[in-house]
Amino acid sequence: MNRKTHSKKIYLPEERLPKAWYNIVADMPNKPLPPLHPATKKPVGPDDLAPLFPEALIMQEVTQERYVEIPAPVREIYKIWRPSPLIRAYELEKALDTPAKIYYKYEGVSPSGSHKPNTAVAQAFYNAEEGVKKITTETGAGQWGSALSYATQLFGIELQVFMVKVSYNQKPYRKTMMNIWKASVTPSPSGITDTGRKISAEDPGNPGSLGIAISEAVEMAVNDPSTKYSLGSVLNHVLLHQTVIGLEAKAQMEQVDAYPDVVIGCFGGGSNFAGISFPFVRDKIVGGKDIRIIAVEPDSCPKLTRGQFRYDFGDTIGMTPLIPMYTLGHGFMPPAIHAGGLRYHGAGAIVSQLLNDGFIEASAVPQLESFEAGMLFARTEGIIPAPESTHAVTQTIREALKAKAEGKEITILFNLSGHGHIDLGAYEQYLSNAIDNYSVTDEEIAENLKVLDQMGFPKIEKQK
Numbered sequence: 118m119n120r121k122t123h124s125k126k127i128y129l130p131e132e133r134l135p136k137a138w139y140n141i142v143a144d145m146p147n148k149p150l151p152p153l154h155p156a157t158k159k160p161v162g163p164d165d166l167a168p169l170f171p172e173a174l175i176m177q178e179v180t181q182e183r184y185v186e187i188p189a190p191v192r193e194i195y196k197i198w199r200p201s202p203l204i205r206a207y208e209l210e211k212a213l214d215t216p217a218k219i220y221y222k223y224e225g226v227s228p229s230g231s232h233k234p235n236t237a238v239a240q241a242f243y244n245a246e247e248g249v250k251k252i253t254t255e256t257g258a259g260q261w262g263s264a265l266s267y268a269t270q271l272f273g274i275e276l277q278v279f280m281v282k283v284s285y286n287q288k289p290y291r292k293t294m295m296n297i298w299k300a301s302v303t304p305s306p307s308g309i310t311d312t313g314r315k316i317s318a319e320d321p322g323n324p325g326s327l328g329i330a331i332s333e334a335v336e337m338a339v340n341d342p343s344t345k346y347s348l349g350s351v352l353n354h355v356l357l358h359q360t361v362i363g364l365e366a367k368a369q370m371e372q373v374d375a376y377p378d379v380v381i382g383c384f385g386g387g388s389n390f391a392g393i394s395f396p397f398v399r400d401k402i403v404g405g406k407d408i409r410i411i412a413v414e415p416d417s418c419p420k421l422t423r424g425q426f427r428y429d430f431g432d433t434i435g436m437t438p439l440i441p442m443y444t445l446g447h448g449f450m451p452p453a454i455h456a457g458g459l460r461y462h463g464a465g466a467i468v469s470q471l472l473n474d475g476f477i478e479a480s481a482v483p484q485l486e487s488f489e490a491g492m493l494f495a496r497t498e499g500i501i502p503a504p505e506s507t508h509a510v511t512q513t514i515r516e517a518l519k520a521k522a523e524g525k526e527i528t529i530l531f532n533l534s535g536h537g538h539i540d541l542g543a544y545e546q547y548l549s550n551a552i553d554n555y556s557v558t559d560e561e562i563a564e565n566l567k568v569l570d571q572m573g574f575p576k577i578e579k580q581k
C-alpha cells in the first residue's frame with residue numbers, strides 16, 4: 118500500500134509525539150520586548166507577575182531555552198485527543214478545482230472542541246503543583262472558559278469565569294459545558310467586580326469585550342492571595358504550549374513526504390496561529406526556508422493589518438502591564454461578530470515582533486466571506502468549522518484559487534482550530550441571510566490610538 122499518496126488522515130506513531138514544546142524566542146533575531154509597568158515605564162519583572170501566575174509559568178514567560186519539556190502528567194492527558202488528525206482536504210481541493218494540495222490540522226477533536234485545552238491542561242497542572250486553589254479567567258465565545266473548566270476540575274481547582282455578555286447570550290450551551298465541568302460563570306460586565314459595576318453604570322447596554330472581562334478576572338485575582346489568574350492566549354507561555362500542534366503537524370507531514378509552502382492560522386490573540394506556525398517559522402529563520410506564514414483576522418477587528426506596533430494595555434481598564442503589541446487601542450470596541458474569539462484589540466508580543474520583522478504576514482477577511490468559506494468546508498470535508506476557524510479556511514481558499522489562476526502546485530497547511538457545533542446559531546443566521554459585514558473606519562481606529570499618544574505609551578520603531 119502506498120500511504121504516501123493515498124492517505125487522507127495522516128498517521129503519527131506514538132514514539133514521534135512531541136516530548137517538549139518549542140520556544141521560538143530562542144531563535145528570534147530580535148527578541149520580544151519586555152512588558153512595562155504602566156506608571157514607571159520600566160520592564161516588569163517576575164515579582165510583579167507573582168500575584169497573577171504560578172512561578173513555573175512566569176519562568177516560561179521569560180525563558181530563552183529552545184525546548185521546554187512537557188510534564189509527563191500533561192502528556193498523559195494530551196493522549197486523550199492527541200495527536201490530533203492531520204487531514205488532506207481532497208474533497209475541498211476537488212470543489213475548488215485547484216492544483217494546490219491542502220492539509221489541515223484538526224483541533225476540534227479535543228474535549229471542549231478547540232485547541233485551547235493544549236494550554237489549559239498545562240496551566241492547570243502548574244497551578245496545582247504550586248498549591249493554587251482557585252483561578253479566575255475571562256472567555257469570549259466560551260471556548261477558553263470551557264477548556265479551562267475541563268482542565269481545572271481534573272486537578273481539583275475551583276474556577277470563576279467572566280464571559281463576554283454578547284457571547285453569554287448567543288451561546289448558552291457554552292455556559293452549560295462550563296457548569297458540567299464545575300465552573301461558576303458570570304456575564305461580563307458583571308455585578309461582582311468594581312470594574313463591571315462601573316462599566317454597567319456608565320453604559321447599561323454594554324455588550325462586553327474580552328478586554329473588559331480580563332479586567333474583571335484580574336481584579337478578582339489580585340484582591341485574593343489564594344487566587345490566581347489564567348489567560349488563554351496572547352502570553353508567551355500560552356503560545357509555547359500550543360506549539361504541540363505544529364510539532365505534530367510537521368512530523369505528520371514528514372510521514373507523507375510533504376512540506377508546506379503556505380501555513381495559515383486564524384488570529385485572535387495569536388495562540389492557535391503560533392501553535393501551527395512557529396515550528397515552521399523556525400525553518401524560515403534558521404533554515405532560510407521560503408514559506409509564507411499568514412495570520413488571518415476579521416476585518417472588523419484588524420489589529421495586525423491596520424493597528425500600530427506599540428505598547429498598550431492587555432485589557433480595557435488598564436490593570437495589566439503594558440505589552441508590546443500590534444493594537445487598535447485598548448478602548449477599541451469590536452463589533453459583535455460571530456467569531457467571538459477573534460474580538461481582541463491586540464496581538465501577543467512574540468507574534469507582533471515576528472510581523473514587524475517580516476517573518477509572518479497578515480490578512481483580514483470580511484464576516485460574510487468567512488461564513489461562505491465555512492459552508493463550503495462543511496459541505497466538502499464534512500466538519501462544521503468554528504466561526505473563528507472559518508477565517509483560516511477563507512484564506513486557504515483564496516490561496517488555493519490563486520494557485521489555480523497561476524497554475525502552481527503549492528502545498529497549503531492550515532489549522533482548523535475548532536468545530537462549530539456550539540455555534541450553530543451563527544450558521545442559522547447565515548442560512549436565513551442575516552449575516553452582515555461590519556466595517557471599521559480609519560477615524561475610529563485613529564481615535565482609539567490617539568488615546569495611547571495622550572497616555573505617552575511608546576511606539577516601537579522597526580529594528581534591523
Ligand SMILES: *Cc1c(COP(=O)(O)O)cnc(C)c1O
Nearest residue numbers: 260350385386387388389458535
Ligand atoms: C479562541 C479561539 C481562537 C482565537 O484565539 P487564538 O489565541 O488567536 O488562537 C480561534 N479559534 C478557536 C476555535 C478558538 O476557540
